Amino acid sequence: MKTELLKILRESETYISGQQLCEHFGVSRTAIWKAIGQLKEEGYEIEAVKNKGYRMREIPDVMTAEELKSRLGTAWMGRNCICLESVDSTNNCARRCAEEDAPDGTLIVAEEQTAGRGRRGRSWSASRGANIMMSLILRPRIRPEHASRLTLLMAMAVAKGIRTVTGLPAGIKWPNDVVVHGKKVCGILTELSMEVGYINYVVIGAGINVNQEQFPEEIQTSAGSLYLELGQKVARAELTAAVLRELEELYAVFLETEDLSKLYRAYNELCVNRGRKIRVLDPKEEYTGTTDGINALGELVVRKTDGSTVSVYAGEVSVRGLYGYV
Numbered sequence: 001m002k003t004e005l006l007k008i009l010r011e012s013e014t015y016i017s018g019q020q021l022c023e024h025f026g027v028s029r030t031a032i033w034k035a036i037g038q039l040k041e042e043g044y045e046i047e048a049v050k051n052k053g054y055r056m057r058e059i060p061d062v063m064t065a066e067e068l069k070s071r072l073g074t075a076w077m078g079r080n081c082i083c084l085e086s087v088d089s090t091n092n093c094a095r096r097c098a099e100e101d102a103p104d105g106t107l108i109v110a111e112e113q114t115a116g117r118g119r120r121g122r123s124w125s126a127s128r129g130a131n132i133m134m135s136l137i138l139r140p141r142i143r144p145e146h147a148s149r150l151t152l153l154m155a156m157a158v159a160k161g162i163r164t165v166t167g168l169p170a171g172i173k174w175p176n177d178v179v180v181h182g183k184k185v186c187g188i189l190t191e192l193s194m195e196v197g198y199i200n201y202v203v204i205g206a207g208i209n210v211n212q213e214q215f216p217e218e219i220q221t222s223a224g225s226l227y228l229e230l231g232q233k234v235a236r237a238e239l240t241a242a243v244l245r246e247l248e249e250l251y252a253v254f255l256e257t258e259d260l261s262k263l264y265r266a267y268n269e270l271c272v273n274r275g276r277k278i279r280v281l282d283p284k285e286e287y288t289g290t291t292d293g294i295n296a297l298g299e300l301v302v303r304k305t306d307g308s309t310v311s312v313y314a315g316e317v318s319v320r321g322l323y324g325y326v
Helices: 002-011 018-025 029-041 065-071 090-099 149-166 226-230 236-257 264-270
Strands: 045-049 053-058 081-084 107-110 132-138 171-173 177-180 183-195 198-208 277-281 286-294 300-304 309-312 318-321
Touching: 002 018, 002 029, 002 053, 002 065, 018 029, 018 053, 029 045, 065 081, 065 236, 081 090, 090 107, 090 132, 090 183, 090 198, 132 236, 149 171, 149 177, 149 183, 149 198, 149 226, 149 236, 149 264, 171 264, 183 226, 198 236, 264 286
Parallel strands: 081 107
Antiparallel strands: 045 053, 107 132, 132 198, 171 177, 177 183, 183 198, 277 286, 277 318, 286 300, 300 309
């Protein structure tokens, strides 16, 4: 009831009478009063006026299951939601849940990570209560070698979600760093559990710098947050829900072909590398070139300075701007 009550109060422009709520939920006035009291204890500012009813005055920036579910609007993704105060890593937690048969689309979010991880085992940390730390469990019936493309889908979903909620021109630095005004605001880590020819589950983790107000000096030139770029705080639950709505739609298209043949043009519209000179850091050699984006397989197509063209696979190399991060 709390989830639906939140949705009703948040979306109403006028007072909602206690009687209306009683009739809607089929419960007593006492039950409504208790539910309102619980929401107030969680930080929601709800005004109660005699002969008028209840009205939401202020919504706290909370990441509770009720708040998230009241905003989702998805058919299945994120409907099973686990919200934690602190965890070693949301990806670690998601893997544990997946091993215990958590359903497809299970979402794990946390206010704090004590052992967050990034690409290639790098540590990743974030301010408590300021950012989005989320992981999603998926159980796609696809070939294991195609699972890495899901990382690109999440990057698209995050960039599109940020654009929808904030209006900021979020883009993607290939393959999966989401950037705003040249600064990284989101990193994505995808992990796979598989047997020969079969996927048990995929865990996709995303860390989004939402309301973080400062960064260590050594990464200030490359890291940013939505708050620093927008100049105002962003509701994390609203953004999380927007990302999941975008991802659910992209995922359905991806499953039709298991490649990006129907999505790579949309990805390239978001790709900040497109049309720029880049440096490819290949373990075998480093070289420079330009790119117009990815192909249907998710590979970055690079025109080298010697005139040849090469398709770069994300797991093999890193890409940097010729004169900086982007």
